[in-house]
Amino acid sequence: ARLAYSAEQISVPVCSSLQVPALQLHVSKTAMRASQKDFESALSQVKLLKDPGNEVKLKLYALYKQATEGPCNTPKPGVFDLINKAKWDAWNALGSLPKETARQNYVDLVSGLSSSSDSSSQVKPEADRKQPGYETLVVTSEDSITKIMMNRPAKKNAMTTQMYNEIMLALKAASKDDSAITVLTGNGDYYSSGNDLSNFTDIPPEGIEEKAKSGAILLRDFVDCFIDFPKPLIAVVNGPAVGISVTILGLFDTVYASNRATFHTPFSHLGQSPEGCSSYTFPKIMGPAKAAEMLIFGKKLTAAEACAQGLVTEVFPDSTFQKEVWTRLKAYSKLPPNAMRISKQVIRNREKEKLHAINAEESRVLQERWLSDECTNAVMNFLTRKAKL
Numbered sequence: 001a002r003l004a005y006s007a008e009q010i011s012v013p014v015c016s017s018l019q020v021p022a023l024q025l026h027v028s029k030t031a032m033r034a035s036q037k038d039f040e041s042a043l044s045q046v047k048l049l050k051d052p053g054n055e056v057k058l059k060l061y062a063l064y065k066q067a068t069e070g071p072c073n074t075p076k077p078g079v080f081d082l083i084n085k086a087k088w089d090a091w092n093a094l095g096s097l098p099k100e101t102a103r104q105n106y107v108d109l110v111s112g113l114s115s116s117s118d119s120s121s122q123v124k125p126e127a128d129r130k131q132p133g134y135e136t137l138v139v140t141s142e143d144s145i146t147k148i149m150m151n152r153p154a155k156k157n158a159m160t161t162q163m164y165n166e167i168m169l170a171l172k173a174a175s176k177d178d179s180a181i182t183v184l185t186g187n188g189d190y191y192s193s194g195n196d197l198s199n200f201t202d203i204p205p206e207g208i209e210e211k212a213k214s215g216a217i218l219l220r221d222f223v224d225c226f227i228d229f230p231k232p233l234i235a236v237v238n239g240p241a242v243g244i245s246v247t248i249l250g251l252f253d254t255v256y257a258s259n260r261a262t263f264h265t266p267f268s269h270l271g272q273s274p275e276g277c278s279s280y281t282f283p284k285i286m287g288p289a290k291a292a293e294m295l296i297f298g299k300k301l302t303a304a305e306a307c308a309q310g311l312v313t314e315v316f317p318d319s320t321f322q323k324e325v326w327t328r329l330k331a332y333s334k335l336p337p338n339a340m341r342i343s344k345q346v347i348r349n350r351e352k353e354k355l356h357a358i359n360a361e362e363s364r365v366l367q368e369r370w371l372s373d374e375c376t377n378a379v380m381n382f383l384t385r386k387a388k389l
């Protein structure tokens, strides 16, 4: 019955009954001097507040009636007269609360609502809301949404070792913060161009084998964070996506894409092999034949194709992408967070162990691939391509 009340249904009767001239208030003279002024000012203030929701409006209604008329003195409305019954119940629940106390409680409630609406209406610029400690990301939390934005637009958000580590940190923090949902997105024209190929040039003194080994550990830890992430995880794919930024999409709960986005995993071209659990999630999502075309032959999909094949949830025109997606996400973020988290667990938990094993295997195979001539030549070709032009 509570859910059946719209804000409008409640607000009309509650607000109209608040518009009672102050002179009609039957309060004692001593109490009047101190708090009638406050009460009157609270009555004016309440009209300026943002809709505080039905529960608060019922409290306000009950306190107002108690303050002005005393204990509930009208017959109980019928069971199907839902709104009037809820109002009557709220008033009746105040029992024999003295009028003065009810008036004071009303004033306190309005004052609390005013200060919280003041602070929530002050929208800070993104720079102020930005969480500190990240160099390759911009991480912000508001409206119960933690947004992790890859922030190397000049390099098409290519993922450096530092970015992998920062994304893991941000995901771990988001899993414990009070946000309901978490979003990964990219700054600039790309979502991400995948692994930063210059990662391969940073060879430690212990040699290339050690580099491949630490790369495989990093990859495994990184993908594990996505497998284990406990809250709804949404990719807002603002532009083209390449390599690992595509493969991990199979571990997200929802993928929204701009119609400018493309999805490309050129592993064979790079002498590499699939990661991000895509060797399992892609055939499951799109069937083995379509998955093979992407993962073995590097076929690039448009956003519409990726959506038709189930990798993308919905595609939006680029001109309205941000507005439409964030409006929707803000609405989703208001859903009960525990229910969303539990639903995700029910959907994902039985696969977790399998996904961890797949991740370990893919990382092991890639570790070997990174030492191959095919991979070394492809990476060198990319890194020297401009010099050759």
Ligand SMILES: CCCCC/C=C/C(=O)SCCNC(=O)CCNC(=O)[C@H](O)C(C)(C)COP(=O)(O)OP(=O)(O)OC[C@H]1O[C@@H](n2cnc3c(N)ncnc32)[C@H](O)[C@@H]1OP(=O)(O)O
Residues within 6 Å of the ligand: 154, 155, 156, 158, 159, 193, 194, 195, 196, 197, 198, 215, 216, 218, 219, 242, 243, 244, 245, 266, 267, 270, 275, 382, 386
């Ligand atoms: C440890 C975990 C490992 C996980 C294994 C992951 C595997 C993968 O992700 S495989 C996929 C790797 N990515 C690629 O192969 C993409 C390589 N990049 C490109 O093909 C192109 O840059 C492009 C198609 C993404 C964009 O082309 P274009 O519009 O022509 O722009 P530029 O090439 O001029 O790029 C601007 C700037 O950014 C640098 N850059 C872009 N992507 C990467 C990258 N993935 N790695 C390193 N650098 C990248 C590019 O070199 C340009 O830099 P400047 O020349 O200094 O301006």
